[in-house]
Amino acid sequence: MRSPDGRRAPELRDTEASLLARAQAGDVAAFERLSGRYADRLFMLLLRLLGDRTEAEDVAQEVMLRAWQGITRFRGQSSYFTWLYRIAVNEANRALEKRARRPAGVAIGPEELQLPAPAVLDPSRQAENSELRRALGRALADLPPPLRTALVLRDIEGLSTQEAAEIAGIGEAAFKSRLHQARLRVRAAIGDEALASSGG
């Protein structure tokens, strides 16, 4: 219900805590509203980790099912977002392990990485940017999943080291070690000249 000025009435405003309590009591609609707040971001994470839209859609459904099945065990030691993201990373890793047993490799395309193309770049700069995006996509795809996860969570998603480590399910020192290894490998794959020309 909305008031005449279009804003929701305060009594109907759902806080995360109230949605969580209702979801834990078995209210599917409350669970959907709670988790739906993070659905777009979670799906984007899966696209970045998996590099395949069809697989990301399948894993996203599985993440939500796992979250629903486990929501009564969520005790609030972390934020709901962190808990949900951790399930997503675990499910993505599980999917990547399955894929590793199949012959075809992962192919993360620049469209999955979603680098926004600045509209005001001159054509030569746009070409460089586009090439760099593809190079980064290839370099990410070649990383072992634990290193890719570290770089995606920290550098692309922009999470703090503490939160990213918690989502990855490892300690901060181990997470940083993975992040540094990932960056060194990506830098080596792209090359210093290409990176320096990005203007970053």
Added chain:
Amino acid sequence: MRVPGRTDDHEWSQQHLSHYVEGDLSPRARRRLDHHARDCVDCGRGIRAMRALVYVAHGLGGLAGVRAPETIFDRVRSAGAG
């Protein structure tokens, strides 16, 4: 105790460029890398490249119009109905 030579410093610096831009080096280690990079073209360029990598990766963040599929809760609904 052996004093590290240029080759030692160079290899060590190359391995710690990410730590450097992340601010993960101790003050002493940071001075070591700073000192080496002043005279080393490769490591100076490496620092710039590592900073650029982090910058470009941050630029990939955001949703860029991507929406979760409508089907994302299908299995939850099936389980809830079951």
